[in-house]
Amino acid sequence: MASLWEKLRRWAIRRKYIIVIILGIIIALFFTVNSWQESYLTLPEPEVRPPVEEGAEPPPAVAAGLDKFDILLLGLDSREDEPEMGARTDTILLITIDPEDYYACVLSIPRDTRVRYRDRWRKINEVFSLAGAEGSVEAVEDLLEIAVDRYAVVDFQGAIDLVDLMGGVIVDVPIDMYKPLENIDLKKGPAQHLNGYDALAYVRYRDERLSDMDRSERQKEVLLQLADKILSPVNFFKLPTVARTALSYMETNVSLQEILTLAKYGRTILNNGVENRVLPGINDYYNGGWYYVPFLEELGLPIGEAEVEYREYLKQAKEAKDAEEKLKKEAEEAALSGEDGEEPDDDPDAGAEPPGEGEEAAQEQLSEGAEGAQGMPEADADGETEAESADSAEAAEEEPK
Numbered sequence: 025m026a027s028l029w030e031k032l033r034r035w036a037i038r039r040k041y042i043i044v045i046i047l048g049i050i051i052a053l054f055f056t057v058n059s060w061q062e063s064y065l066t067l068p069e070p071e072v073r074p075p076v077e078e079g080a081e082p083p084p085a086v087a088a089g090l091d092k093f094d095i096l097l098l099g100l101d102s103r104e105d106e107p108e109m110g111a112r113t114d115t116i117l118l119i120t121i122d123p124e125d126y127y128a129c130v131l132s133i134p135r136d137t138r139v140r141y142r143d144r145w146r147k148i149n150e151v152f153s154l155a156g157a158e159g160s161v162e163a164v165e166d167l168l169e170i171a172v173d174r175y176a177v178v179d180f181q182g183a184i185d186l187v188d189l190m191g192g193v194i195v196d197v198p199i200d201m202y203k204p205l206e207n208i209d210l211k212k213g214p215a216q217h218l219n220g221y222d223a224l225a226y227v228r229y230r231d232e233r234l235s236d237m238d239r240s241e242r243q244k245e246v247l248l249q250l251a252d253k254i255l256s257p258v259n260f261f262k263l264p265t266v267a268r269t270a271l272s273y274m275e276t277n278v279s280l281q282e283i284l285t286l287a288k289y290g291r292t293i294l295n296n297g298v299e300n301r302v303l304p305g306i307n308d309y310y311n312g313g314w315y316y317v318p319f320l321e322e323l324g325l326p327i328g329e330a331e332v333e334y335r336e337y338l339k340q341a342k343e344a345k346d347a348e349e350k351l352k353k354e355a356e357e358a359a360l361s362g363e364d365g366e367e368p369d370d371d372p373d374a375g376a377e378p379p380g381e382g383e384e385a386a387q388e389q390l391s392e393g394a395e396g397a398q399g400m401p402e403a404d405a406d407g408e409t410e411a412e413s414a415d416s417a418e419a420a421e422e423e424p425k
Contacts, residue, residue, distance in 0.1 A: 182273020184220035
């Protein structure tokens, strides 16, 4: 019995050591992984535009919260069934991430936003066709006075496959969306489950009742819902397939480390809520086209060159309109006073029709007390003129008795 007890005691001692060793390994692994995450799964310091003058205040974009870690997301619509249309930048989203506070902001930049690029005014979606993603990054940096850290160009054709892979999306369709030439046929209604093809139709649809701002919001809605599904724990084992699908339709300078880091922060950020903002401004037709004029002051930034130009245009248009209305008013007043651009005649009978050319003229002359047209002999009380009376007298003398 003693021998058995001794064996149990030794076994317990060994097990205690084993447990201690295992706990030590777990603790070491925990600190190692945590240290590795801190050094590896951490976003790099964001690029911040330095002040123009040394010692000056930081750029206004920093105060506006736009310079944390910024990714410019460009959504292209280059469908296989319309190759002649080429790649069109339909969605421009600036995603700002603050990994310390687990905060994210998505700023929608309308595709018709007026920007100056290569010494010419253009719509911002034109820049991609001129200089690709790097040109679009440059245009956004100049517009908002920030330094954009990364970019990602996503083809909406890839969104079809991603939506199907994630089991579809659920959206509220605001109106009947019907365009048979584009294979779009969606009925108005809440909480509709859409597959990839219908989801693409939902984000592509254009209508006079829905502005481009509404369209951008629909695109952002689908993209954020996709991100939420991809980061969901139930889709953990689908991540390799999702990554392959996404990368096959994506051009980006985001590194693998940064992608893993974003995945690490993504779930918590989405749970905290993403702030959705739209670049303030106004749509208007001027200078030969429709443009979206950005009002940067509402973001806490200095007033932009496009807004200064637009205000000057409105001022000149108002001055031209006021001058036109003044001329119109003067013409109306002249017409009411009987002026045709000539000096008025003091003779009240000037312009009157001569006698014998109409009863109206005769009645008007009689009613005004006219004595007769100039050069005509006056009539006597019986209505005969002096010449008629003389002729009658001569005829009476020559008549034989």
